[in-house]
Each structure stands twice: as structure tokens, then as C-alpha cells.
Amino acid sequence: MKKILNAPSAYVDEMLEGFTAAHPEYYRQPEPRVIARAGGATAGKVGIVTGGGSGHLPIFTGYVGPGFLDACAIGDVFASPSAEQMASAIRQADGGAGVLRLYGNYGGDVMNFDMAGEMVDMENDIATTTVLLADDVVSAPKAEAAKRRGVAGMVYAFKIAGAAAETKADLAEVTRVAQKAADACRSIGMALSPCVVPQAGKPTFTLGEDEMEMGMGIHGEPGIWRDKLKPADAITDEMVDRLVDDLPLERGARVSVLVNSLGATPLEELYIMYRRVKARFDGMGVSIVMPLVGRYATSMEMTGATLTMIALDDELERHLRAPAACAYWQVA
Amino acid sequence: MKKILNAPSAYVDEMLEGFTAAHPEYYRQPEPRVIARAGGATAGKVGIVTGGGSGHLPIFTGYVGPGFLDACAIGDVFASPSAEQMASAIRQADGGAGVLRLYGNYGGDVMNFDMAGEMVDMENDIATTTVLLADDVVSAPKAEAAKRRGVAGMVYAFKIAGAAAETKADLAEVTRVAQKAADACRSIGMALSPCVVPQAGKPTFTLGEDEMEMGMGIHGEPGIWRDKLKPADAITDEMVDRLVDDLPLERGARVSVLVNSLGATPLEELYIMYRRVKARFDGMGVSIVMPLVGRYATSMEMTGATLTMIALDDELERHLRAPAACAYWQVA
Amino acid sequence: MAADSFDTAALGVALQRVAQGAEAAAAELNAADGALGDGDLGITVSRGFAEAAAAALPEDVGLALLECAKAFQRVSSSSYGTLVATGFMAAAKLAKGRSAVPADEVAALVAAARDAMMARGKGALGDKTVLDSLDRVVEGLKGAAPERMQEAAVAAARDTLVAFKGQPCRLGRARMFAEKSAALDDPGQLAFLRILESLAAGS
Amino acid sequence: MAADSFDTAALGVALQRVAQGAEAAAAELNAADGALGDGDLGITVSRGFAEAAAAALPEDVGLALLECAKAFQRVSSSSYGTLVATGFMAAAKLAKGRSAVPADEVAALVAAARDAMMARGKGALGDKTVLDSLDRVVEGLKGAAPERMQEAAVAAARDTLVAFKGQPCRLGRARMFAEKSAALDDPGQLAFLRILESLAAGS
Ligand SMILES: Nc1ncnc2c1ncn2[C@@H]1O[C@H](COP(=O)(O)OP(=O)(O)O)[C@@H](O)[C@H]1O
Ligand SMILES: Nc1ncnc2c1ncn2[C@@H]1O[C@H](COP(=O)(O)OP(=O)(O)O)[C@@H](O)[C@H]1O
Ligand SMILES: [Mg+2]
Ligand SMILES: [Mg+2]
């Protein structure tokens, strides 16, 4: 939990400077804390913007790119960007066909994105819609699913909505597809050790030396239980069970799954988990399409992993497989 | 430093099972601990094999794929594969044009790969050559550069040698290019916290709560100094200085650089470092081609980073930019 | 605000006082927020009022209140900052075009802020948030004589904390900690009390 | 090996003894290696001899020694395992085709192992490794009567440790820790002593 940084207050701005310098073929920072596609907005295409706190790379801003998003507003670590920054991102994404706001269901982000929508409506006559990601099954019971927070399922929603927008579908249609993708996602996380928010300088939570917390959120939000660390297969089984409980799948169904590290947990261990995920879905007669294993949505150096599943139909699968490129995920 | 696993003794085999299940389009495990390209060896192409201990993903086996390597032998965490496994990997890589053994300069690996070469020479009449990566400038003085250990520079050597082999150049030529790439690489690492080898069950080294070690190796081998954690720019400056001291660059030179996390250090912090790397090379009048920022060669959940630079000429740059694909790096 | 009406000058003085009070309360509010959320509430409130107090305020009270809204938006995008900005904006709309607002309209301004903040945050009364404080302050201000208004507001904000003791937070990050949040004050309600206290203390 | 020659049966008995001794010394050797390297030397040596002791050995002493080499290669790919396998292989070549090897040829077998291991590991005498132990054992065995050979070998291995006290390791992982390694025994030399001791102890 030790960090490489200069001034904590410069963490995000220096990060973005390095980020655009390293990947100028994908990203551009037209104004502070706003990242847009290197090539700018595409005329006639619905724009897609997202935004949220820093500290989750590649989420959020990493998924700006052809076939993915058009622009992103970036907040401080784990904090919402301002409504003004979000409005700028919307303007950057606007190609004249309206803009979809596609982001995680966190109170601060929602308020600011709503405000930003009002701003660009008044000032720039840009039509906007909203789709919220709320894939974390642990964060609220099914009856209150709209209160759930958004976690790694965003990655699928970005990919699928991005592909829909690339077809030059209109705003209503892109919004429909994005909402369908969001509705088809379920995620659950588990954490083993915290991360340090630079400006706070201390761990986000504490867990005993051999403890884990099942269901913990990406900022350390409480989960379902906290207990001794279990074997990988037992952890994976519980995660799979909770997801398919919430979204039952029939034999013959197709899903994609994302086994995601929160940061420190190495690829090796994600593969140990994926091995079990595969066996479980095989056992259910469910086939896995384009599995993702890696660091797609992190909490800096947190130890732990999340499992996301998205139930696919032909339409979602087609968009998932469509070409797309950003610095972290390329589909050819 | 907490790990998600079942039995420590099953760590590597379960990892490989998940790895091939997740990426069947790239990898196949024809026999235990040997990974080969999904499509098998390419007739008439020089094969390239590597091998080494587990715990460094994507290194080693992740770089098997078109434009990269042909096969890899996989050892236990931080331990050499056996000569027999290496010999199998060589056989898998053989397309009738000979096989280059391209791997890191670690005593155990070298002895076993030499033995493996003798085996396939006697048993299978496969001609082999060797290029050792020895890019870690801290691990021995320049006068004893052949004793240096190989670290993240391997990634460049894999890419460049792989591209040379794809041109159907002969074994001597591919070996020449690989050696040239290896000779052009310089790396240095720094560590902030250790990782845990599953079968040992305890940290590889200890560092005080706010200490860092400059120059530390990827298994915790000792570095140059151990002191209070410094600001990112100071760390980066020392790393850049050590590399260009060892391999001076002229104004107008071209390099590629890899800012690599050892595992836990998040992308955010690599970008903060890259920002400084870029400023420093800009200041030297040296241009950066295809920078890499991310987790390319890790030590499981170790915290820390490595910086690699490779001096490019037209030939090396052409091979670096040639198309290649594996699950972790795609060049189109 | 002890006068029959308030103008931009009075608003400026009030902002100075609250900025001071918020500064003093910042650590307490950070800690309260840290127990249930991300621990930034003290920063949000103190930076927001400092920025507003430093702003040049136009004579039009509505435009002056708009400056306050913008100040909060500039320095904080945490929930409370966004909500306070939203509240100032709503009050600004009502006050726009006037160089003074009569004391007996203050309750209406606070009510407008409350309603806009409910719309923005999709919150309901009873969720144990700053909305409940605003609602009770509106009631407390109704019919209060100008010289009793500050006192009434502080009392209402204090009563809110008492009333919600033992109830869980049902909105925001604190919602995740039902049990713990029931035992603790809602940080946003506490912040509102400290704001009103510092306003009253200075006068 | 107190006889004038040794055959596969004698080799089998020797392997049993060393397997037992290595098992007993495993923790000590892991610790010694852990101080300078990766701490696996005890595992390497104990697993290797256990595997060799469990192997079915052909009557041809050369082929029997080859089985020992293969056993080491199967269970360990750490440096020491690979080197011991290399050494057994070299001795196997010399003994091949014979059902007994005269005692006065043992020094030559060890010398062949030493030379092959030097070639494999690109090490030199004086680097403070197991090579130095082998070299001194070869010298110690030369001209020793059959019944004194075990004793001579143990003495030579022990002398090696004494001789290198204070000198830094110049090969393998331990090379990285010049200062520390000078103060400590080379783990590989220590392992070789324990192997010979267990051989001698049982007879
Ligand atoms: N949606 C909401 N509606 C009304 N009040 C809210 C809402 N969300 C949070 N609050 C209030 O804001 C306080 C927390 O503010 P703040 O620390 O800025 O939130 P965060 O840091 O979680 O974005 C809460 O105690 C509560 O009073
Ligand atoms: N290249 C070499 N040549 C000769 N002996 C060596 C060589 N490398 C290591 N050794 C010996 O092996 C011992 C370490 O063995 P081992 O623990 O198996 O090594 P590692 O785990 O580092 O591969 C050293 O103490 C030394 O005696
Ligand atoms: Mg807060
Ligand atoms: Mg906040």
C-alpha cells in the first residue's frame, strides 16, 4: 500500500498528463479533467460520455476510443467530477446526434451528471439521455435494484453501447441498447486488502491479516460477510452462485464473464478463479463468449477481485464482438 | 499480500488451466507446463522458445502468439522449468528451421536450457541457438554485463525477435536480431513491498513502512540503496539517469520505453512516472517510439515499478512496429 | 439578518461568518463523514464557504446567491457541495432582480432550496439527510419575528438531529451502514447545524 | 563402499542412507539457502535423493547412475538439482557397461562429475560452490584405502567449508550478497557435507 507520487494534490492531473502523453493515438485532454477521443467527435454519431472518480484505471477514461466512448470527465480519486467538467465532456462528445450519459450509479455522480445535462440543454441545445450502471448485486436487494451501485459491469456497457453508436443508430436506439446491456450485467466483488487515497493518505478500510470480505465495494463499501480467507474455488463458487441467483440462466444460455483484479491481485490468481468459473458455467450448460480476465476496473492497489457476468442475446453478442480499440482492450 | 488460491502446490497448474481456457485463440497446453501457439509451429519459420519461473505474468508464457514466441516452458513460482519441459517446448516450437532459446539470464534457467538444447540436438536433430536477456543494469557493473540478470527488457526482445522470425529469416539471422535487441535494452527496478511465493507462504523480503529499495530485482534481489520513499519525479530521475549512464544516447536518438508495474502499483502511478520519463527524454532531444505503460512483467502482487529503455535503429524499430498479437499486447 | 430584510452586504457578512465557522468545524465534519462515508464533508463545506466568501457579489441579491452556487460548484463535486449549489441556485431564482429580500420571504427561499435539492438528489423527507434539516428550518422560520429567526433556525436544525437519533440513513453513502448510521448523526444534518450556529454566533 | 568395489546393490543402500540423511537435514539446508537465495535447497536435495532411492536400479552401474540423474531431473530444476543430475550423468558415462566399479575408480567418477558440473554451470574452482567441495573430495579420495574413503571424503567436505569461511560466493544467487555470503557457509557446500556424512554415518 505504498504509493509512487509527487504531491497528493497533483496525483490526478499528473496522471492525466502521462496518460495522454503515452497514448496520443487514443486520447486528448482538451481541457483539464476532460478526456476526448484523439480524433474528436464523429459527426452524425451519438456521443457517449462517462465520468467518475479517479483511481479505477482503465475505468473510466481508458475506455474512450473508437467503438467505445467519446469523452470522459475525471474527478479526484474516488470523487465525482464537477457538473461543469461533465458538461464539457458532453460538449466534446457531441457530434450533432445527441449524447448518452453512461456511468455508475453513485449519488454524487448522478447529481452532477443531471446538472450537466441541464447545462448543455440550456446552453448548447444538446439532447442527452442517461443509462446508469447498477450491476453490483450486493449493494441492494433485488427489489431495490435501482439503488445498486455500478462496478465492473460498466466495461461491457461501454463496449456494447459504443458498438451500437458506431452503427449511427439514433439516440433513443443507442440508449435502448445501453440500457439492455446494463440490465443484463451482474457483478460481485471481494476484497482482501485496501488501497490508499492519496489525499487521505491512509487505507480505505482495514481487514485482518487472513481475512477477506465477500461483496465489498470498490471503495470499501461493506459487503455480505467478513471471515477467514477461503480457498479460491469456494470464493468463486459463492460469487457465481450469487450472480446466477440474481439473474437465473437456462441451459444453452450464452454469457460473457469478466474476472477482474481490483489492482494488486495478480493475473495468476484471476486465472485460478477463471478455471473454476468455466467449470461452473460448463456444469450449468451455459457457454462463455469472449471471457475477459485482467485488470479492467480497479481500485488502485486494492487486493481482491470482482466477477461480472452479462447474459447475451444475438444483439448484445454482436455488439460485444464488434471492432473497438482503446489502450486497454482491442477487439478486431 | 493476500492470495486467492487453492492448494499452493496446485497454483501453477490451475493457473495454466484457466489461462488456456480463457484464451484458446492464442494458447494451448500440449503437455503439462508447456504452452504453445494455438495454431502450432509454423513450417519453415524459426521457432522461438522461452521459459522461466511462474509469477511474472504476462511474462513468460503470455507472449506466445503470432509475431511473438512459439512456445514456453513454465516452472513453479520463481523457479526454473526442468530441462525436459524446456526440451518439449523446443520441440513444440520447431518448424524445421531451428529454434532460438530467448530467455532471462538466471543460473538455473541457463543450466536447464543448455541441457534441453543438448537433448533436442541428440534426440530430435533440432538446431538451437541462445540469446540471453541481461538488461538489469544494477545486477552487475558494466564490465561484467554478461552476469546481469534479465528483467522487463525481455518484452522488447520477444517482440523484435518474433517479428524477425515471422519474416522467415534463418536461424542465424533471427539470432542476430534477437541479440541486437537484447544488447539495446537497459532496465532498472525499484520495489516498495514484497510478494508472497505460494509454496513458501511468506513475503520475499521486508521493507519498512515508508521505505523503498532502488534497483531491487524482480525476486527481491538486492539493489543499490534502501531509503525513505522519495517523490515520483526523484525516483524516475534516478532510474533514467542510471539507464542513460549505462547506454548513452545522442540527441536525435530514438528509444522505446516501458514503464512497468511489478504488480500492485497502479496504472495511475505508472503514468505519473511516464510523465517525467517523457519530460526527461524530451530534454535530451531523444524521441520515444511506441511507449509501453502497464503490467508487462510482474512479480505477482509486488509493489514497485521498472523502467526499461531500448535504443532503436531502423531495423529494430521496424520489427517493434510489425503486427503481433497475444492476449496482453496487440500491434496491428 | 436581524433586520427586516437582507441585501448583498448582509449576505457578504453572513458568508464571512459561516466561512469562519465552517473552517472551525471542518475536522469535526470530516470525522463524522468518515465514520459513514468518505470523510470529505468538512473539506466540502469549508472550501465552499471560503470560496463564496471570497467572491465579488453583485448588488442583485439573486445574482449574488448565484455566485454562491457557482462557488460551491467550482470547489466541490461531492454530494453536499452539489446540493448546496443547487439550493443557492433555487433561492437565486426567487430573489433575482431585487436588491433586498424581506425577512418574511426567507422561509420561502429555504423552501425553494429544499425542493430543488430534493429534485436533484431524488431524496425524500425522512431519509435522514440535510433535507430534513431544511424542512424543519422552513417550519421554524414561518412566522418567526426577524430578530428571532436565527435562533429559530438553529433550534430547528438541532431538533432535527435529536429527532433522527436511532434512525438509519436511507440516502447517500451512509445508507450502506444501516446499523452504524442509526447510532450516529447524519453528517449533512450536523454540517447544517454548524453553519446556522456560526451565522447566529457572529450576530 | 567399504568393499573393494561397489555395485548397484551397494549404490541402492547408499541412496537409502543419503535419502534419510537429506530428509533430516532439509530444514537446515532450506534455512542456509534462504539466507542467501530462495530457500529451496533442502527441498531439492531431500526430494532428489528420495526419488533416486525409490527408483528401480538396473544392474549395470552406469545405467543405475543414469537413473539417479533422471530422478534429480524429474523432481527439481533448481541449480543444485540440475548440477547433481549432471554429475550423476557424467559418472554414469564412465561406469556404463559394468556391474561393479572398483573402489580406486571412485575418485575418477567424482572428478568426472566435477568437470561436467563446471561445464554445465560455467563455474570455476574458488567461486565458493559445491564445485570446490567436489574438487577437495577428489583429492582426498586419491590413494585412500577403501575402508578410509568415506572418512576422507567427509573430512575433505568439512575442510572446504572451513577454507571458504570469510570469502564471498561468486556464483549463483548468493553472488548478489557479497558481504553476507562471506560470513556464511555456501549452502551447496554444506549440503554436500551433509550428504557425505549421512553416507558415512550409516556404514
Ligand atoms: N441524495 C441526497 N439527497 C439529499 N442529501 C444527501 C444526498 N446524498 C447525500 N446527502 C447529504 O450529504 C451528506 C454527505 O455529503 P458528502 O460528504 O458531500 O457526500 P459524498 O462525499 O458521499 O458525496 C449526507 O450526510 C446527507 O446529509
Ligand atoms: N553455476 C553454478 N555452478 C556450481 N555450483 C552452483 C552454481 N549455482 C549454484 N551452485 C551451487 O548450488 C547452491 C544453490 O543451489 P540451489 O538452491 O538449488 O540454487 P537456486 O535455488 O538458486 O537455483 C549454491 O550454494 C552453490 O553451491
Ligand atoms: Mg463525503
Ligand atoms: Mg465525497
Ligand SMILES: [Mg+2]
Ligand atoms: Mg535455492
Ligand SMILES: [Mg+2]
Ligand atoms: Mg531455486
